[in-house]
Amino acid sequence: MLPVLVLFGLFRVVPVAGAVGMSLTEHDLGGGWTFTGVANYRDLAGSGTFLTSLRTTLVYVAICVPLTVLVALGTALLLRRVTWARSWFRTALLTPYVTSLVLAGVVWRWLFEPLGVLDHPSLVLPALAVVSVWKGFGYSMLVLFAGLQDVPPDCVDAAKVDGASAWQRLRHVLLPFLRPALFFVVVVETIGAFQVFDTIYVMTGGGPMRASYTLAYAVYDHAFRMFDLGHAAAAGIVLWAVVLLVALTQRRVFERGS
Numbered sequence: 168m169l170p171v172l173v174l175f176g177l178f179r180v181v182p183v184a185g186a187v188g189m190s191l192t193e194h195d196l197g198g199g200w201t202f203t204g205v206a207n208y209r210d211l212a213g214s215g216t217f218l219t220s221l222r223t224t225l226v227y228v229a230i231c232v233p234l235t236v237l238v239a240l241g242t243a244l245l246l247r248r249v250t251w252a253r254s255w256f257r258t259a260l261l262t263p264y265v266t267s268l269v270l271a272g273v274v275w276r277w278l279f280e281p282l283g284v285l286d287h288p289s290l291v292l293p294a295l296a297v298v299s300v301w302k303g304f305g306y307s308m309l310v311l312f313a314g315l316q317d318v319p320p321d322c323v324d325a326a327k328v329d330g331a332s333a334w335q336r337l338r339h340v341l342l343p344f345l346r347p348a349l350f351f352v353v354v355v356e357t358i359g360a361f362q363v364f365d366t367i368y369v370m371t372g373g374g375p376m377r378a379s380y381t382l383a384y385a386v387y388d389h390a391f392r393m394f395d396l397g398h399a400a401a402a403g404i405v406l407w408a409v410v411l412l413v414a415l416t417q418r419r420v421f422e423r424g425s
Contacts, residue, residue, distance in 0.1 A: 183407075190400035200397075207401035217402065219377060220385040221409070223292070227381060228360040228413075231296040235356050236349070238300055239307035244337070246308070247315050257309070264305035271302050272369030285371055288378035295379060298366055303359065307352040314348030315341065350421045354414050361410045382406045 190207055192200040211217045242260055249256055263271065275298045279285050284294045318341055326336045342349070364383040367373060373380040373388070380388075382402060390399035 186400045186403055189396055190404050192397050194396040194400075203397065207397045208405070210398065211401055211405060216377075216380075217385065220380050220382050221405075223377075223379065224361060224381040224383075224406075224409075227292050227296060227363065227379075228357060230293055231299050231360040231363075232353065232356045234296060235300045235304050235307060235360075236352060239304045239352065240311055240345075240349075242304065242308045243311035243315060244341075246312055257312070260308060261305040263302050266302070268302060268365045269369050272298065272366045275301075276370045279370075286375055288376050291371055291375065291379045295363070295366055295370065298370070299360070299363060302366075303356070307356060310348050310352050311345060314345045318344045346421060350417070353417055353421075357413055357417065358410055361406065361413075382409075 189200075191202060191204060193203050193206075194200045246253065246256060246260070276285065279294055284290045322340050322344075323336060326340050331339070362383050363381055364387060367379050367381060367384050368387070371379045373384050383406065386399045386402045386406065388399075389395045389402060
């Protein structure tokens with residue numbers, strides 16, 4: 168395990184520690200820095216742009232994650248009923264997941280341009296969520312499909328004999344067995360939604376009128392456009408803290424439900 172731990176520490180722990188340290192300084196690309204304490208975090212708390220980006224990110228997550236989980240669960244349930252060419256259908260449904268996100272963003276932008284969807288502040292986040300769902304549901308579908316394989320057929324058959332409807336079988340038989348897989352999918356999709364960047368960079372650039380200006384895009388904007396690395400690092404740490412808090416909340420909800 169030692170080589171893996173060394174690599175993990177080198178490429179995960181050290182950069183995170185560096186980001187925390189950078190968030191406490193006034194840093195420039197020339198290598199100079201000045202310790203400022205929590206000044207960057209204080210500036211974030213009073214920044215209307217940051218609070219707007221946080222609200223935009225939360226709205227995007229609230230749209231994207233439930234939609235992705237529903238599509239992934241629906242396709243997994245349909246795939247479970249397929250007996251002919253199942254591997255072909257599974258591969259076809261997974262194809263968007265393995266395609267380039269930048270390429271997918273360009274193609275979807277061409278599709279949306281005649282409709283003008285990306286020019287409306289109220290429609291841009293749902294449109295971006297649709298692209299993310301199309302691109303990423305395949306992985307979650309495979310995880311849920313694998314979870315469905317562990318459901319004992321006897322339980323489903325017994326529910327049918329007892330007269331349970333399809334919805335009752337899903338709610339009272341399949342979903343309880345799927346709880347660990349659902350928890351994993353929800354957490355992974357939540358983390359991905361909070362970190363959305365490529366789609367926004369390619370399709371909207373944070374517009375229109377910053378309606379798609381998320382936290383991850385704000386980190387990029389402050390670091391590589393404004394060259395304010397301390398502010399960008401502080402925003403990244405806040406993003407990490409928000410994701411951690413949401414993930415822990417989701418864990419509590421799933422544990423209480425069990």
